[in-house]
Amino acid sequence: MTEISEEIQTSEEDEKKMYADFKRKLNLEAASAQVAKLEFNLTQATVSKAELRRACQEANRLHLGAVCVLPNQVKHCVHFLGSDPQTSLVACISFPHGGDTTKVKVAAVKTAVKEGVDEAEVTVPVSQIKDGNWSYVKREFKKLKNAVRHRTLRINIESQFLTPQELTKVCAMAADCGVTSLRTSSCAGYESDVVAKMKSAVKDRCTIKADGVSNLTEMQSAVDMGAGIIGSKNAIDLAELILGTV
Numbered sequence: 001m002t003e004i005s006e007e008i009q010t011s012e013e014d015e016k017k018m019y020a021d022f023k024r025k026l027n028l029e030a031a032s033a034q035v036a037k038l039e040f041n042l043t044q045a046t047v048s049k050a051e052l053r054r055a056c057q058e059a060n061r062l063h064l065g066a067v068c069v070l071p072n073q074v075k076h077c078v079h080f081l082g083s084d085p086q087t088s089l090v091a092c093i094s095f096p097h098g099g100d101t102t103k104v105k106v107a108a109v110k111t112a113v114k115e116g117v118d119e120a121e122v123t124v125p126v127s128q129i130k131d132g133n134w135s136y137v138k139r140e141f142k143k144l145k146n147a148v149r150h151r152t153l154r155i156n157i158e159s160q161f162l163t164p165q166e167l168t169k170v171c172a173m174a175a176d177c178g179v180t181s182l183r184t185s186s187c188a189g190y191e192s193d194v195v196a197k198m199k200s201a202v203k204d205r206c207t208i209k210a211d212g213v214s215n216l217t218e219m220q221s222a223v224d225m226g227a228g229i230i231g232s233k234n235a236i237d238l239a240e241l242i243l244g245t246v
Contacts, residue, residue, distance in 0.1 A: 031242050032063065034219075037228065039066040039209070040235035042073075043092050043186070049076055055236070056080035059087040062239040065229060066090045068121065071112055078116040088118040090154070096186040098123030098158060102140040109147040119152040120144075121183060126161050129170055137170065141177035154181040154209065157198070160188035164197060171201035181207040181229060190218045192225050199226035216241060 042055055052069065056077055059067045066088040069077055074091050081089060091112035094100040100108075102125075109120045122144055128136045145153055155174045159167055171182055182202065184194050189212040198208050210222035211231035216238060219230050232238060 028243075034223075034242050035062055035239045036065045037223070037230045038064050038219075038235040038239055039068055039090065039229055039231045040064055041068050041211070041231050041233050043068060043070055043095055045070075047073070052076055053080045056087075058236050060085060062236065062243070063087065064235055064239060066119065068092055068231070070095065071108055074112055074115045074117055089116065090119040090121050091117045092121045092123075092156070092186075094123045095121075095156065096123060096158065098125050098156070099127065102136075102143055105140070106143050106147045109144055109153075113147075113149060113151050117151065119154055119180075120148050121154040121156055123156040123186070124158060124170060126158055129162065129166055134169070134173070138173055138177065141174055141179060145178050152180045153178075154183055155179050156183040156186060159185045159191070159194045159198070167194070167197055168201045171198050171206070175202040175205040179206060181209055183209040183231065184211045186211065188212060190214065190222065192221050195222055195225040195227050213238075 040055055040059055042052060047069075052073055056067060057080065060081060064087045067077060067081075068090040069092065071091050071093055074089065077089055081087065093108045093112065094105050105122055109122065112120050125137060125140060141155070157167065157170060162170065174182060182198055184191065184198065190210060195208055195210045202208070207228040208226060209229035209231050210225070210227035213219050213222055213230050213232045214234055219238060222230055
């Protein structure tokens with residue numbers, strides 16, 4: 001009887017250990033999925049080459065969703081991320097004003113694609129939207145979509161400059177033109193109502209990037225509002241906090 005009892009106890013302990021291991025695995029997978037939503041914004045004019053190197057190394061280590069940089073930093077980051085990158089590279093074009101001509105934007109997209117980006121993010125022509133020149137905006141979206149070829153195209157909406165009606169219209173137009181994802185803004189900070197409005201305008205046709213997220217509370221709010229991508233200057237810290245809870 002003693003031997004049987006010991007066998008039963010051992011079996012129960014093994015089952016508990018297996019369950020605990022399984023639970024940890026599930027928690028790690030869930031945490032990793034959250035980290036994969038994070039994008040590290042490195043579009044400040046003062047970002048140094050050394051900072052870019054560290055950022056790319058950390059993004060690879062943590063498996064962040066992406067590193068976002070200015071076009072003139074793309075070549076450096078392709079090198080820093082290495083031959084087997086664990087994160088995507090995004091070039092932020094016509095950032096943050098969107099005032100370049102369509103021809104200039106298209107050329108920049110083609111160059112970024114040639115240099116090795118996974119995604120080109122282009123800022124909307126805000127002035128054309130404010131003037132109601134929607135044919136210009138639509139034409140630009142279509143040309144950018146052709147220029148990006150097999151890579152991903154994202155449009156930076158710069159929501160802080162737009163009325164609710166303009167925001168809804170430009171989001172729907174971008175989705176109609178085959179744009180893959182939309183960024184809320186580059187400098188307005190996190191705004192849950194903007195994410196909700198953009199999500200409502202495009203439904204599931206585009207992924208929404210909620211930008212300016214600074215902490216886990218805002219990140220959870222953004223995800224709840226429908227954002228599939230989280231942009232933050234604190235992406236490394238947020239990723240380590242998420243993974244540290246497992």
